[in-house]
Amino acid sequence: MNTWVQALLRPEPVAVMVLLILIGSLIQGVRRGASGSAKHLFFFIWQAVSVVLSLLLAGRAAERLSPLVRDWLLSRNIQVPKHELSTFKQIWYTIVTSLRDFDLLRFGLIFLITYTIFRYLLGWLQPLFGLFYDSVLRISENRRSVGDKLLSGTASRATGAMIGALLGAGRAFVVIAILFVYVSMLPSGPLTESIRSSAFYAKTASELLSPVAGDVLTRGPVFTDAVAAEFRRVLQRKYEVIDSAVPANIEQAAIKVTKKARTDEEKARALYDWVGTRIAYDWDKANNYEDNGVWKEQTPAETFNTHKGVCIDVARLYAVMARSVGLEVRVVTGLGATGKGDYGPHAWNEVRLADQGGGWIPLDATWASSGNWFNPSGFSSTHLRET
Template sequence: MHTWVQTLLKPEPVALMVVLILLVSLFSGMRRGASGSAKHLFFFIWQAATVVVSLLLAGRGAVYASPFVRDWLIDRGITVPKEDLSALKQFWFTAVTSLRDFDLLRFGVLFLLLYSVLRLLLHALEPFVFGLVDGVLARGRAGRGRMAESPLISGTASRTTGAMIGALLGGGRAFIVMACLFVYVSILPHAYGTDIIRASALYTKTASELLNPVAGDVLKQGPVFTEAVEAEFRHVLERKYDVIDAAIPPNIEEAAAAVTKNSSTDEQKARALYSWVGTRIAYDWDKADNYTEHGIWKEQTPTETFTTRKGVCIDVARLYAVMARSAGLEVRVVTGEGATGDGGYGPHAWNEVKLTDAGGEWIPLDATWASSGDWFNPDGFSKSHIRDA
């Protein structure tokens, strides 16, 4: 206890915050008295319990329901119409096909839905539960009133008991705050303020002695989980492009047919389209510089890229995907990082094509880089292109 008090009294941000929480709770408890503080303590415990129960049940329920939802969506045979879609339809098909194909997204949506329903049901029980608590506290106050010898003594005892309960309530609130800081630091170790939090002796002691033994093994996967969430989000963005670009304009369809007319295999078609896109679409340095220097991004469609004959990597990849689909190929836009030539990597996009007539192998290609060499399924492609996990 002595070492805990010492760490609590050190003048640093985390300790000062905890001391403030304890003092406010203590004085609030003194002001409310014994019965009022007891009611607030019960409310705090009830809220914490409902959150924990809802989280556990929602997690189990999402794990159980996820494969059934996936299979149900697959059985519906949902396909994106090859026509110009309204914004609402684009959102609908992006959401439905993403829920069908992306496990982490589907789990997250089911988890949030089940958690909300469980919290709503438990919230509906609160009037009944709190009514019982009020009845118990009222009987307790009546009994103490009959036994009290002096209103002054009774009031002092009530305020003292209230202060003790308030301090206990403050300890619970402070622990929750410390747990939130622990989760924040574990999942986002390089985020804003984490250095200040880790420098706190009180945080270090709480994390090492109370939180790490319970949650440390789980939260060691925090950065991995964060990266997985970011990758899943990018996959949803890729799916958005698939939906938006499902309709193939006649002029692009005609160009793809002309480019692949002498190709008999999937690889020959993919190679012919790679050569055509790679030699006819110039890199739009003005668009790239406008984004990197001013944060201004111009979204453009494959039709615009085809017409203007210029674009950045995502524009080239989207145009290639549309032309490849028009030629009967199964293709996807891939996002990740590409080598910059100075030993580093930067955001990049390219394509993968499925060779259905050659065993279903997916091969990578980068039409944006076609002017700098042969980037049609070369050896070592993965060394210069790191796709999102």
């Protein structure tokens, strides 16, 4: 017990925050007295129970409903129209097709919706519990003698102080638990090192939270990476929806470039050569983003007309041209070798060779000027795909 007190009294942010919560709850307990403090403690416990119950029910509901929603969306045979879409329709098709195809996104959305519903429904029960509590309290007060009531002032405040301290301990534990989840899920996040350096946090996390959490939150970084990857897939889907309408001049150019090609691989190679030799890398755009954080979004039509773009622009243009001649293609995001021993954000393409067994081959038209990056051996060593 002494080690807990010593850790709490150290002048560091987490301990100070917990100490303020305890002192504030203690003062509230004295002011409210025994009955008021007990009532707040009762509802604090009820809120905690309702949150846990809602989480459990939402998890079960999402597990059951996710495959049903997927199957229903698949049965609708939703196809993105090939004509130009309004902003609202772009958002609509991005959301609907992403929910259909991306399991983690679908599960997460259903989980959030069902959790909100369960919390709302359980919230309707709170007034009933309040009436029950008040009736029990009135019965107990009626049974007290006049002498007890005369002595109740000081005793009530003392009891309220103890209940307030207990309530403060519960509130502090919730705060520490939130910090524990934050540190586990975002080990490199802001203030993480400061939180870890707290002796009180370290003791609470190691002795109370880690045994309860087990290995669930040790997978936090993995889960965070999975969420980030899913988010990037949604962004990629957004580009696919936006780029579904191919301008006539780009379609005509793609047809002209591939008119002598007979196989899917020959078509993919012809487009790779054409895009790779005609689109210059836009260093001004890249530097403006790296130095000033200013990003200029541009469409494949702008890349086609200006003959300039960064890797994502080149990849999107290649994808639009490839689709216009019947190739199945996707934009891939990940990390590309910089030539300085490290990697940086990058984008490239993969094309499916339907007439050669249906396999996918990688290509990088952005790097075409530096060598052969059309399905070369060792492509995966310089291009790290996000999974």
